[in-house]
Amino acid sequence: MNDGVELTRNPYPSPVASVKMHEVIYWSDGLRVKGLLAEPAEEGIYDAFLYLRGGIKGVGMVRPSRIAQFAQQGFVVFAPYYRGNRGGEGNEDFAGEDRHDVFSAAAYLRDHPSVNGRLHIFGFSRGGVMALQAAVELEHVTSLVTWGGVSDMELTYDERKDMRRMMKRVIGGSPKTQPESYKWRTPLYDAERIQCPVLIIHGVLDTNVTFEHALRLENRLKELGKHCETWYYEHFDHNFPPLENLGVVRKLTTWMKQQKGVNGHGDAS
16 A cells, blocks of 8 residues: 555546546555646646645635646646545545645656656644645645635634634644643744745735734744745735635646756756
């Protein structure tokens, strides 16, 4: 049972003719988990794009129209649902053991016949912390983008009173009773292991994931001398207006394609 090995692939309705989609079941840490694959319909060799959703369970689930946006920009996109979702085995964690579903998804993308070896990681909201965990753990990452992303799990607990019951249940307690569990889920403590360029996108008015998350990540990366770029939007909150959203998608995918990784050849080897 090799992580990232595809078990089944079934056609999935695509919202646009220029993108083909499949729902994939793949191995992750001994579990059969699921994700959505979006590829340009035109045959070719493309950069890989690992899309990490926000939310938990049905909240923030992968949207075909969203990942199609990125595939239309010339990427092979794979978006894991995380374990325990839509028929996948196991129980979803919250940036805990389900990080292995992300690592396995990266392995799946690397073996895709239409991928050229360049891997970009994108995380939105809760997916931001998952993206950072992946950049800490994985080699050969070309770039990382976190958009409205969580960077500090204890800060999330402090700020989101509506999520505390869920976090206590999933993580096993509060930051006071389970400090090591929250620290383990907070990649700021391991940020020295991030080798790829990082782009932080955040709306200053965000109340779902406050701007403080972006500032803490920016400060930590700069403290460590990492390659970090920031796009902050003073008048936007967690979800950008549609036209501005599309403009940022085009801008960030252009940024990704311009990145050279660590060694100038697109990866961190």
